[in-house]
Amino acid sequence: MASGTGPRIAVALDGAGWHPAAWREPDARPRELLTAGYWTELVREAESGKLDFVTIEDSLALQTVSYLDQPGERTDIVQGRLDAVLVAARVAPLTSHIGLVPTAVVTHTEPFHLSKAIATLDYVSTGRAGVRVQVAGRAADNRHFGRRRFGEFRLEDSAEPDRPSPLADLFDEAADYVEVLRRLWDSWEDDAEIRDVATGRFVDREKLHYIDFEGRWFSVKGPSITPRPPQGQPPVSSLAHAAIPYRLAARAADVVYVTPFDRAQAGEIVSAVREEQEKAGRGGETLHVFGDVVVFLDETEQAAADRKARLDDRFGAEYTSDAYVFTGTPAGLADLLLDWQQAGLSGFRLRPGAVPHDLIAITRGLAPELRARGLFRTEYEASTLRGLLGLSRPANRYAAV
16 A cells, blocks of 8 residues: 555445434435435545445345345334445446445346356456456345245354354355356456457457356356456455355455454454465465454544434434444544454454544545545555455456466
């Protein structure tokens, strides 16, 4: 990075913010949540702060407060969302440098469809696309499709990677899904398109390749119908809380988002991810580990605490999260991130508690604070998301050496 040793910073966008009552804030815009202009403004704000990338949440079911809730049962939280990949494609031509990483559910869906969607996003954004892969195992998700049923889906199984379970199957399927994505992205060589009007040859058929993937869940012949993306391989990311999701990231991802609650736990998680990375035979490859943090930011710690308390009162319960919840100032957050970075994290994905307030506090408070310490970029140093992440453009696996 141009900023030296500072952390990479991404922001996770989800509706009006991550607090369930955020949509009721005076500066929220709940009537605009399903408009292209709303999302464009958020991503442009993130880009103005020179952040590395944004992720956009998605799911197969209506929003819940916790995973144990029934989707759609609450009427006092934001319900309904736009398709994240399509939102990213709409925003892409209206931004110029920031990475765009929509969430895509890889359960019940087909890798062929997602491969061309993300390849298309990479073309539309001129090399700034990524994807966050997410599994979906709840009965409510299954009922939208009616093709599959899983056994009992227990979150506690995620800590036992060597014990067969429906959850382990779900993540193993996701690893195969990503492998199909990557093969399809490589199924056209970079120079497969000739476009020679004089000879009448548009494509060199010898440079389109069958991927011939045969696995437990997928049988995909290929090639793709979309030429190789500008980045070659758009970065793949995933969220992980325990051993089985760590294994998926180690096998398949370029970035993994993890959820430590202190520096010591951050170190333990990084070690666990690196151990799985070695087991997967990817010890020499770059796998970024980003810490997820929910943030409520204000000019003083008391103001931030008071604002979160007001949101909690409005919601009727204290907001908690799968990730650490930080309440304080941008300078205090900078101190925390730099401390946790010493545990081996290469970046952070910040979840704004309320939008636009906490997004603006990140872009106009945290980013300048890190910049003043010489630890964050003043300008974008690369034109692609892979470049921002320090990842080289990979060779095509099917091209003749």
